[in-house]
Amino acid sequence: MTDTRTPARRGKLSPARLGPRDVLHAGSSGLRGRPVRVALSALGIAIGIATMIAVVGASASSQAQLTRQLDRLGTNMLVATPGDSMFAGEKVKLPEDAVGTVGRIAGVEEAGATGLVDASVRRTEKIPEEENGGIQVVAATEGLLKVLRGRTADGTWLNKANGRYPAVVLGDVAARRLGVTAPGGQVWIRDRYFTVIGILAPLPLAPEIERSALLGWEAARKLLGFDGHPTSVYERSTDASVEEVRSLMAPTIDPRSPQDVKVTDPSAALQAKAATEGAFSSLMLGLGGIALLVGGVGVANTMIISVLERRHEIGLRRGLGATRGQIRVQFVTESLLLSGLGGLAGIVLGSLATGLYAYVGDLPWVVPPWSAAAGFGATLVIGTVAGLYPAVRAARLSPTLALHAP
Structure with missing residues (x-):
């Protein structure tokens, strides 16, 4: 007797999803293998953030001192x-x-x-x-x-x-x-x-x-x-x-x-001095912004070179089933980690510079929380922007060509 049942339809395979831990592990792998290059790239971001926080902190410390004087002496x-x-x-x-x-x-x-x-x-x-x-x-x-x-x-x-x-x-x-x-x-x-x-x-x-x-x-x-x-x-x-x-x-x-x-x-x-204490700071903030931009360019350059050097790795991952989206997420995460490290280092350096300024000038040590939050937020934005093009470029690599590339 002939079996007339319709064969079971084979379901379409879906790629495995990467959890947050997997994304962090994949994104940090490139940083762990190139510590010197990572440190130099993060230094540019750190200098920019440190400059901005130090300028804002020095201005805030001076203003706090003037406000204390006004409170004590009265208006x-x-x-x-x-x-x-x-x-x-x-x-x-x-x-x-x-x-x-x-x-x-x-x-x-x-x-x-x-x-x-x-x-x-x-x-x-x-x-x-x-x-x-x-x-x-x-x-x-x-x-x-x-x-x-x-x-x-x-x-x-x-x-x-x-x-x-x-x-x-x-x-x-x-x-x-x-x-x-x-x-x-x-x-x-x-x-x-x-x-x-x-x-x-x-x-x-x-x-x-x-x-x-x-x-x-x-x-x-x-x-x-x-x-x-x-x-x-x-x-x-x-x-x-x-x-x-x-x-x-x-x-x-x-x-x-x-x-x-x-x-x-x-x-x-x-009172006028307290109100205008931060006027000159705008110039230094501009210089800090330029340093931050240069640091972002350095991160983008590092990520592009990383893509070129790791074509075999990218091809192998694609061959084992990694999707283009997963490759993009990996390299954007790597760029964010690189910028985030520079941002954290910059916050620490800027806070220490403000503390030294306050100690020498016998001023209260004031680092506005918004300046640290804004600085770290800026590093994340720069890290995202700097990592987008390298991530897209890495995702577009053909697995076959990447594995056969010299």
């Missing part, structure tokens, strides 16, 4: 000084009671003043008068240091007791220029010696005080003929009332001629 201090007179040759003077009137403005918490004294300060009377080192002699009110949020690095500040006698407090720059390292020494002002009772710490918001020799208000009047008119009035107000106080200071100090009073914000310079 609520205003300074009133004589403006320009409407009449040529006429010198504008602030009223003697300017500190008291400013202190009565709503929102003002503290007020102090300095008054320029027509005298020079020298280490001894034997030094010529014209060689004063750029140091000015000023009278200071007792509340000035509190308004400035300053402190003495050594010694004490002016008060009701010592402010009546020939005692002087030196700004830190003035002390260095005069060669005074500690309180107890003496300096020559006009025709007599004054005893140094204190040396101030740096005052970023008042650099003019750093270059001054400060006397008590009463001592300056009695001993040096100071006329009592302040040349700078400093005030601290609540943060919410800064703008209102700014608008009221000039008419309060001089109701008749408010245009003769100039009001400034000493923290504006620090």
Whole structure:
């Protein structure tokens, strides 16, 4: 009896699928066999990423330092000084009671003043008068240091007791220029010696005080003929009332001629510096981008050479059943691993460079997380782009021709 059953149809064979572990193993095989070439290719990527992260990190560290200074010193201090007179040759003077009137403005918490004294300060009377080192002699009110949020690095500040006698407090720059390292020494002002009772710490918001020799208000009047008119009035107000106080200071100090009073914000310079700290960084970021592009070209070149050198391997894999898609995935993975290694190395090098910059400059070490994420993301994009053409070229190789190629 004849069997009339239809023979079973033979199913179409499908290629084996590669799991993530298999893809990583196949993609890293080329890197393991050429460690020197891999290291040199990854170096280009690493330099580009390190440059970009170091630039961003250095800028962020500087900005963090400026922000800390602003937080500590505050942005609520205003300074009133004589403006320009409407009449040529006429010198504008602030009223003697300017500190008291400013202190009565709503929102003002503290007020102090300095008054320029027509005298020079020298280490001894034997030094010529014209060689004063750029140091000015000023009278200071007792509340000035509190308004400035300053402190003495050594010694004490002016008060009701010592402010009546020939005692002087030196700004830190003035002390260095005069060669005074500690309180107890003496300096020559006009025709007599004054005893140094204190040396101030740096005052970023008042650099003019750093270059001054400060006397008590009463001592300056009695001993040096100071006329009592302040040349700078400093005030601290609540943060919410800064703008209102700014608008009221000039008419309060001089109701008749408010245009003769100039009001400034000493923290504006620090704020502007913090805002523009990263302006110059754009150039360095551009150089880092160019280095990154060159590194990407190096990766592409490495991958193309790798395809040419591994034609037998590609042909053998194709002959054993690997599909074109699997070959493409292998070489794109290899390119991604190569770029990823360079990216990780660049992040480490850039972070270390930022740390060294921060350590030398006594700054906080800040590396924005977005810069590391963006840098590593850029390496993956470059690795993908750099590996696409070599991967497509490898997938198009004929297994027969690849195995017979010399």
